[in-house]
Structure formats: structure tokens, C-alpha cells
Amino acid sequence: MSVDLVFPIEFAIEYKSSSENDFLYREMYKRINPDFLITTKTADNYWTKKELRAKEIGIGFIGLDLEKISSTTEVLRKIQENI
Numbered sequence: 001m002s003v004d005l006v007f008p009i010e011f012a013i014e015y016k017s018s019s020e021n022d023f024l025y026r027e028m029y030k031r032i033n034p035d036f037l038i039t040t041k042t043a044d045n046y047w048t049k050k051e052l053r054a055k056e057i058g059i060g061f062i063g064l065d066l067e068k069i070s071s072t073t074e075v076l077r078k079i080q081e082n083i
Helices: 019-032 047-057 072-082
Strands: 036-040 060-064
Touching (some): 019 047
């Protein structure tokens, strides 16, 4: 398995837990059909909810334990270590 594309998802969602946000994320996952959802647990207050959502829709979850990522090479290395 390899990493084909890493990109941020930027759209207008308030950072709060809500049924509307759950719906929007599920719709996004269906459209892009990822194999994994990847997030940095130390920077993401909602990572446990994302992990549960990923399991519910049948995709993998990688929660990276990083303080700060400053290079794409480091991001890709950490992701590939976890796949």
C-alpha cells in the first residue's frame, strides 16, 4: 500500500460536534472514497469521533502522535509507517 495523495479538507464547518457536521463528513468520505482517514491526534480535539466515524463506514484510521509536522516528507514517512 502507498500514499497517493495527502491534502487538507477546507470547507466551512464549525469545529463542534453536531449531527450536521457528521452528515457533511460522511458525505465527503463517500465522495472521495479514501482507504484511510489520517489526523494528528495531538492537534485534533475530535479525533476519537473521527476514528469512530471511520470504523462505522469501513475505512481505516491513522491517528498520528506528533507535536508539529513541518515537512511533507515527514508527514508521508509517518503515514507510511502506520499503514
